Amino acid sequence: MSGASEVRNGGAADCGEVELTLALNGESVTVRTSPSARLLDVLRYDLGLTGTKEGCGEGECGACTVLMDGLPVNSCLVPGWQARGRAIETVESVPAAELTALHESGATQCGACTPGVVMTAWWVRRNPDLVDEHTLRDIMAGNLCRCTGYDGIIDGLEVWLAAAGRERAR
Amino acid sequence: MKRVEGLSKLTGGERFVDDLPVDEVLWGGTVRSPASRGRIRDVRFGSEIDWSEFVVVDHRDVPGHNSVFLIEADQPVLAADRVAHVHEPVLLLAHPSRDAVRRAVAAVEIVVDSEPPVLDFRAPPQPEHIQYGTDNVLKSLRIEKGEAERALADAPIVVEGVYDTGAQEHVYLETQGMLAWEEGGVITVAGSMQCPYYIVDAFRHALNRPKDGIRIIQAATGGGFGGKEEFPSGVALHAALLALKAGRPVKLVYERAEDMVATTKRHPSHVRHRTGVDRDGRLLAQDIEVVLDGGAYVTLSPVVLSRSIIHAAGPYACDHVRIRGRAMLTNSPPFGAFRGFGAPQSQFACERHMDRVAAALNMDPIELRRRNVLRPGQTTATGQTIDDGADREEVMDRALELSEYRQRSAAHARFNASDLTRRRGLGLATFFHGAGFTGAGEVHLDSEVHVAGLPDGRVEVRTANVEMGQGTLTVFTQLVTDRLGLDPADVTIAPVDTALIPDSGPTVASRTVMVVGGLVERACDDLRHRLGLAADAAGGSVTGAIRSWHAAHPAADLLGSARYRKPDDIEWDEETYRGDAYGAYAWGAYVADVEVCRRSGGS
Numbered sequence: 001m002s003g004a005s006e007v008r009n010g011g012a013a014d015c016g017e018v019e020l021t022l023a024l025n026g027e028s029v030t031v032r033t034s035p036s037a038r039l040l041d042v043l044r045y046d047l048g049l050t051g052t053k054e055g056c057g058e059g060e061c062g063a064c065t066v067l068m069d070g071l072p073v074n075s076c077l078v079p080g081w082q083a084r085g086r087a088i089e090t091v092e093s094v095p096a097a098e099l100t101a102l103h104e105s106g107a108t109q110c111g112a113c114t115p116g117v118v119m120t121a122w123w124v125r126r127n128p129d130l131v132d133e134h135t136l137r138d139i140m141a142g143n144l145c146r147c148t149g150y151d152g153i154i155d156g157l158e159v160w161l162a163a164a165g166r167e168r169a170r
Numbered sequence: 171m172k173r174v175e176g177l178s179k180l181t182g183g184e185r186f187v188d189d190l191p192v193d194e195v196l197w198g199g200t201v202r203s204p205a206s207r208g209r210i211r212d213v214r215f216g217s218e219i220d221w222s223e224f225v226v227v228d229h230r231d232v233p234g235h236n237s238v239f240l241i242e243a244d245q246p247v248l249a250a251d252r253v254a255h256v257h258e259p260v261l262l263l264a265h266p267s268r269d270a271v272r273r274a275v276a277a278v279e280i281v282v283d284s285e286p287p288v289l290d291f292r293a294p295p296q297p298e299h300i301q302y303g304t305d306n307v308l309k310s311l312r313i314e315k316g317e318a319e320r321a322l323a324d325a326p327i328v329v330e331g332v333y334d335t336g337a338q339e340h341v342y343l344e345t346q347g348m349l350a351w352e353e354g355g356v357i358t359v360a361g362s363m364q365c366p367y368y369i370v371d372a373f374r375h376a377l378n379r380p381k382d383g384i385r386i387i388q389a390a391t392g393g394g395f396g397g398k399e400e401f402p403s404g405v406a407l408h409a410a411l412l413a414l415k416a417g418r419p420v421k422l423v424y425e426r427a428e429d430m431v432a433t434t435k436r437h438p439s440h441v442r443h444r445t446g447v448d449r450d451g452r453l454l455a456q457d458i459e460v461v462l463d464g465g466a467y468v469t470l471s472p473v474v475l476s477r478s479i480i481h482a483a484g485p486y487a488c489d490h491v492r493i494r495g496r497a498m499l500t501n502s503p504p505f506g507a508f509r510g511f512g513a514p515q516s517q518f519a520c521e522r523h524m525d526r527v528a529a530a531l532n533m534d535p536i537e538l539r540r541r542n543v544l545r546p547g548q549t550t551a552t553g554q555t556i557d558d559g560a561d562r563e564e565v566m567d568r569a570l571e572l573s574e575y576r577q578r579s580a581a582h583a584r585f586n587a588s589d590l591t592r593r594r595g596l597g598l599a600t601f602f603h604g605a606g607f608t609g610a611g612e613v614h615l616d617s618e619v620h621v622a623g624l625p626d627g628r629v630e631v632r633t634a635n636v637e638m639g640q641g642t643l644t645v646f647t648q649l650v651t652d653r654l655g656l657d658p659a660d661v662t663i664a665p666v667d668t669a670l671i672p673d674s675g676p677t678v679a680s681r682t683v684m685v686v687g688g689l690v691e692r693a694c695d696d697l698r699h700r701l702g703l704a705a706d707a708a709g710g711s712v713t714g715a716i717r718s719w720h721a722a723h724p725a726a727d728l729l730g731s732a733r734y735r736k737p738d739d740i741e742w743d744e745e746t747y748r749g750d751a752y753g754a755y756a757w758g759a760y761v762a763d764v765e766v767c768r769r770s771g772g773s
Contacts, residue, residue, distance in 0.1 A: 037271065049187035051182020053392070055343045056426045063343055091182035099180040103172055110639025111179030111186075112343035112392030118180055146343045146393050147639045 020084040025093035026048075039078040040064045043090060046080075051091040051115050055144070062143035065116035068088050072123050072142070074112050091115035094122050101163060106154030109147035117143045125164055171658060174643040187347040187361045187389040188423045195349070196225065198422035199271035200411045201261035201278045202432060203253035204690055206287035206501040207301075210251055213261065214375040216277030216653035223737070224274055225416040227262040231476030232411065234378030238404045239371050245467035245504065247376050247407050253282060253504045254301070255466035257432040264412045264420050269489025278483040287501035291463035292440045295498075306499040308464045310474035311479055313551050313747045316490035321455035325446025329527045333443070333519035336698075337463075340508060344392020344404060346433060347423035350409035360387040363402040364394045365676035366634050366668050372403040377410060379408075384770050388666035396507030398638070399678050400470055401433050434506025437474055437497070438463040441482070441519035446490075451531050451538045453488040456551075459641040460495040460516050465504035471497040474505075476608050480552060480751045484520040485562055485602040486539075487548040491534040507678060513603060521599040536598055539566065541598065554750045562600070562757050569598060569759035578763065594765045601760070604752025607675075608741040612685060612734055612753075621650065621691035621697050622664075623716035623728035629656060629697070631690060632664040633674040635682045642682055653694040655708025672731070685753060 017030050021030040024047065033046045043049045043066070054065030064075040067089040102121065108114040120143050124130055130139060136154050143151065178184045213228075215221055229250040238252060260280050267270045274515035288299045288306065295306045296711040302308060322328055348361035351375050357377060363369065366386040373384045386406070391398060405422060412420040418710050424432070436525045439462050446455035460478050464471035479495035518601040543562045549555050570576070575596060582594040606612050629650055637643045643663045650661045664670050674686050697705055701715040719728050742749040 023680070034269065035560050044188075048191070052187070053344070055189070058426070061343065096181050096182070099177065102180055103176045106173060106176075108173065108179040109182050109641075110343065110393040111175075111390060113180045115182040118182070144343070146341055146395075160528060 012168075018081050020081055020141065022079070022083045022085065023087040025089055033080050037074075037080040038076055039066070039068075039080050039083050039088070042083065043075060043088070044079040047093060049092055051095050053112055053115055055112060055116070060144070061113065061116075062120065063113050064114040065119040065143065067119060067123055070123070070126075072120050089119070091118050094118055098122070098125070098160075100130040101160035102153070102156035104110060106152040107149065107156040108152075109145070109149045113143060113145045117145065117153055121153075125160055128161055128164065131161065171639065171644060171648055174658075174663070175637065184390045185689040186344050187349050187391055188421070190349055190360060190389060192349060192351075192419050192421070195267040195419045195421050196264040196266055196412070196416055197271045198409055198420045198434075199275040200408060200422070200428070200432075201263065201275050201280065203256055203258040203260055203282065204280055205253060205282035205284050206256045206289065207254055208252070208282040208284040208673060210249065210260070210280060210604055211283050212252060212281040212539045214279040214281065216279070219274050219277045221237045221274075223265055223270070224765065225264040225420075227408075227411045227415050228260070229579055231415055232314065232376055234374075234376045237376065238407065239375035240368075240400055240403070240435060240469055241472055242468040243375070244612045245404075245469060247404065248409070253280075253737045254325055255501050257503055258466070260410050264416055267566075271446040275670070286438055289497040289500060289502065290439065291500045292461060293634040298305050308468050308497040308499050309475050310494070310496040311475055311747065313479055313491065313496070313550055315492075315549075315553060316487075318455045318457050318490045318492035321490035322444060322446045322457060325383065325454045326449060327447050327492040327530065328387050329443075329445050329447065329523070329530045331443045331519075331523045333439075333441045333522050335439045335515045335518055337438050337505065338508060339430060340393070340395040340397035340433075340435075342393030342395055342397050345424040345426055345429040346398070347421070348402065348406045349389075349419060349421045350406065350413035351419035352414060353619050353640075358385040358387065359410055360389050360408045361402065361406060361409070362391045362398055363388050363406070364391070364398045364402070364636055364638060364678060366636070366666055367673045368400060369403050369406045372407055373410065374379065376407055386667070386668045388636045391636055394636075394638040394677070396511065396678065397433060399507035399676060400505060410435065427541050432503060433533055434469070434504055434508070436508035437471065437478075437505040437512060437515065439478070439515035439519070441516055443519060443523040445523065445527055446528055447531065449531070451528070451533050451541050453486055453515075455490040456481045456483050456488050456492070458491075458493045458520075460493065460519075462496040462497045462515070463494070463500050463502060463505055465500060465502045467504045469504045470507055471505065473608065474507070474512035476512070477604070478516045480608065480747075481513035482516035482520060483551040484517060484524070485544050485600050485757060486542040487544050488542070488551075493551060493553045499532075509677065510603065510699050514585050517601050521601075524596070536566070536570070539598070539600060550751070553748050556755070558754065560657065560755075560757050565602065565757050566598065566759045568599045569761050573763070575761060591769045592765055592767050594763070597762045597764075598763075599760055601758045603756045603758075604681065605680040605756065606752060607679055609744055609749075612681075613736050615734065616673040617675040617686060617689060617731050617734045619674045619686060620672050621690065621693035621730040623680065623697055623701070623719060623730075624662075625717070625720040627713035627717040628662055629654065629694075629712075629716070630662045630664050632671045633686055633690070634666060634667050634668070635670050635674055635677045635686050635734045639676065640682070642677070645683055645687065646690055649690050650694055653691050654698070654712050660713055680756070685734065689734065692732035693730045696732055697728070700728065700730060
């Protein structure tokens with residue numbers, strides 16, 4: 001087994017590493033990673049931000065949703081190096097005080113889809129005009145909840161948006 | 171009350187197994203059988219890999235009995251000389267790089283001399299297919315009530331039907347995963363699971379260790395739906411074998427594709443109904459045959475079959491019922507626990523058949539159900555008298571009302587008359603579901619629950635029952651606050667860690683609230699009794715008494731406990747399958763509203 005621990009994540013011994021600098025949750029970070037690492041891997045295994053979850057690994061379920069330059073993306077479909085120079089926001093950046101409405105509506109059950117749900121919801125919360133053109137259910141359609149807790153998610157999001165609207169109107 | 175761990179999940183702070191921080195960890199991987207059945211002739215390691223970097227485990231590394239302990243000891247932890255289904259685990263690998271593990275798994279070739287596999291559980295097995303007993307029947311069971319054959323012969327109308335259901339995947343959003351390490355002679359596993367003590371038993375059996383050399387910890391579990399009842403025992407054993415051989419922690423987390431191909435699914439079913447009715451639609455006789463595909467090993471199929479046949483006649487009254495069931499061995503990956511545990515399959519058949527009977531009688535299918543649904547004092551197929559205060563007809567009426575069934579139905583008729591390509595339809599079905607283990611199962615489980623008084627006056631609930639999204643932590647907190655008149659802040663739930671908790675049984679079968687919840691309440695009563703408090707003592711008098719007790723007994727444990735006691739009025743005969751199959755039932759009705767495009771077949 002000697003020498004095994006020198007082989008780094010992502011088979012770096014074969015392919016070398018790439019270095020990238022990104023704005024992560026508002027702070028500039030630089031990380032060395034495998035060229036084949038997904039943004040999801042960079043966040044979870046290189047940077048230790050395990051709030052973002054892997055559900056399907058192929059862009060179907062939305063559990064790994066993060067915001068990239070302010071737009072939701074499935075981080076399992078984004079090559080890590082593509083985040084170079086971009087602003088990435090993960091669930092760890094959302095203030096807990098913002099999550100009261102989702103908490104009170106029972107928007108989480110097993111919790112595996114939840115960080116992805118929260119990130120899409122956070123995007124809607126910051127872009128309330130989206131609701132003028134699309135229903136909340138359409139906007140949230142990219143986030144699967146296997147526990148089928150959609151009513152709790154939509155109810156909480158409605159309350160959250162209404163509260164934010166009152167804030168703006170003040 | 172809000173979900174106890176809700177905010178922790180919303181902020182991403184909850185730790186699932188793959189989120190646990192661990193230094194010097196190796197990633198595990200599983201090499202699986204490419205064939206459905208045969209003898210392993212060779213295991214070839216590709217020359218492109220430096221195998222000296224890897225920890226490699228095979229069946230010879232299993233220190234105890236090479237089987238995953240469950241009802242029978244027939245499923246190997248790792249295949250030795252034979253494989254019985256495709257994707258059966260043969261070899262385990264570990265390495266610091268997950269990518270290196272992926273490449274290495276793909277670089278191992280398992281060479282199998284194939285033998286004829288059984289892939290259709292409905293076809294009678296040929297001699298070359300026999301792999302279990304003389305007929306591949308893993309289990310057969312029978313329920314007899316009255317004289318079904320005679321009643322069928324006498325019935326004015328007999329309606330027959332055959333119904334099939336396929337395999338079904340759980341798709342828990344977090345895949346199977348375990349982290350294993352050895353520390354001070356104790357092999358410890360943390361991971362995604364429903365039944366920590368199943369894993370303890372599996373470790374005693376396959377790792378040949380005493381109970382105090384085994385520690386099983388549940389990490390946050392991202393959905394189970396039955397898929398994390400028995401399957402995690404094998405994953406935990408694999409992670410432990412790798413960790414023991416490596417002398418380092420090993421994390422074994424399935425990727426989605428592997429989870430889908432290799433883990434259990436709902437049992438496919440084939441159900442035949444022969445039903446005798448009179449012209450008013452009264453059920454005179456039900457003859458039902460249930461066949462399940464068990465897959466390659468026994469696993470839980472005998473108990474799945476049991477629940478399947480007990481629910482097969484539906485929540486209807488009939489004096490003459492015969493139900494025969496069997497689970498068949500095939501060379502598919504073993505089928506396993508999935509919400510409902512065999513009952514949805516047999517009730518799907520029963521409900522479709524009720525519609526067929528109604529059509530044969532030219533009767534409204536809802537009216538047919540109304541005429542036959544169990545009324546107070548009537549008996550189920552096993553002869554259990556139902557007198558629980560529930561009104562099953564009212565349940566149906568409520569579903570009809572909530573769904574605006576009549577109005578919708580009339581609107582669909584108009585729509586169908588005017589639309590060329592699309593058709594809309596409504597349907598109602600009933601269901602019932604027994605809570606807890608079947609028959610004497612709860613007696614065998616002998617569950618125990620502790621409720622501890624902590625030095626600071628708080629109360630801690632200690633059970634083996636896990637939170638996996640269904641609300642266990644919140645429900646237990648509510649039960650204790652109600653029972654002892656406490657604030658939620660005065661109640662805490664112990665982590666599910668077998669070093670800290672008693673065995674209150676598996677988190678399955680709708681038993682967590684119905685059975686374990688009752689034990690939590692009784693353990694609260696016992697705690698109050700130990701404190702010398704009156705039976706109605708609550709709130710501050712309880713927390714104050716706990717603090718005083720600890721002041722008088724420094725460093726001692728204050729435990730209220732409760733053990734399962736069979737209610738006196740429940741009687742079950744395992745031999746004849748007569749009696750009270752379950753202590754309590756849930757009764758339900760559902761309505762489906764479906765539109766189908768006749769051109770595309772889409773809905």
